[in-house]
Amino acid sequence: IPHVSVTCLIGEGVGTFLPLSVTLSGQTSSPVMFNYLPAIIQNISSINTSGGNITVTGVNFGPLHHLSGVKLFIDGTRCDALTMPVAHSTIVCLWGSGYGTKTVNLDVSGLVFDATRSTTVLSYNNPIISNITAPSTTGGMITISGNNFGNSNSPSLINVVISNYGTCSNVINLTPHTS
Helix, strand or coil, X not given: CCCCCCCCCCCCCCCCCEEECCEECCEECCCEEECCCCCEEEEECCECCCCEEEEEEEECCCCHHHHHHEEEXXXXXXXXXXXXXXXXXXXXXXXXXXXXXXXXXXXXXXXECCCCXXXXXXXXXXXXXXXXXXXXXXXXXXXXXXXXCCCCCCHHHCCCEEXXXXXXXXXXXXXXXXX
16 A cells, blocks of 8 residues: 555664664655564573573564663573573573572563563572492491582581481581582
């Protein structure tokens, strides 16, 4: 339909409240505020309790040259060690030790991803048992080795259950994350 719409190709970008106007033969419209689409998180990788790289994938994260406008928050704390290996779809955050699950929020130049979706949770990996020292039949201390057991500040959160025999008492986290 003539006179009612204009279609054009716009370059890559990010942002909100960007002024957009149309000029025809020297006559310019009043500006109207324009927004790029907000980021959508599709997946967040899990990490070991000792920390490491978290990979966040999705769409509309912005171009490589705009990484300074991308802010990733984990439980309200900003990730300062952020890289973007793939424009518009992948960011990587170097994150520290922890356990459990954490809420992830993404802000791309003022457009904040809706954090109520289930894809916005970072999960630390579950404990993995690789070895157990056997006690005598009279009982005694056992050492459980593996990965993702938390750090020395979290022994009260560790619960060791032995089927049909109950739980271990006096749990001590000797080596952070591994035994």
